[in-house]
Amino acid sequence: MDKTEILLIILVTIVICCVVVAGLILFNQLNNNTTVTNTSQATEINSDTVSSSSTSDEIDYESYYYSNSFEDTDTDGDGYVTLSDMNLAHTPFDIRDQMYTDSDDDNDGRLNHDEYYKFMYKLNYDRASYGL
Known part of the structure; x- marks a missing residue:
């Protein structure tokens, strides 16, 4: 060479x-x-989006990016959001309903601020847990 x-x-x-x-x-x-x-x-x-609180390992759902905020979705300003307030055309009804139920911690059929972000996290980042 x-x-x-x-x-x-x-x-x-x-x-x-x-x-x-x-x-x-x-x-x-x-x-x-x-x-x-x-x-x-x-x-x-x-x-770093996981809560650093020593009392809870709960995810800080609100810190993630979502296309709509709670305030955008709560159009009547009553402090709650229902499924009818959201446009979820690309999610199968049964899976959407299960995510909603899993997020509704107080089982009142509507989502408050914290429950809304828990639902949005499931919808956007935890879809695999629901078979999507």
């Missing part, structure tokens, strides 16, 4: 190493962060 071939092999090896390192860095970033994309905006969600 002449010097040109050796230099070419070294250069190709360096490029491959750089690509592998860049891929590992990207993989690490994707494991540490999840990006949720809406048609008009993207919001980064850090892995």
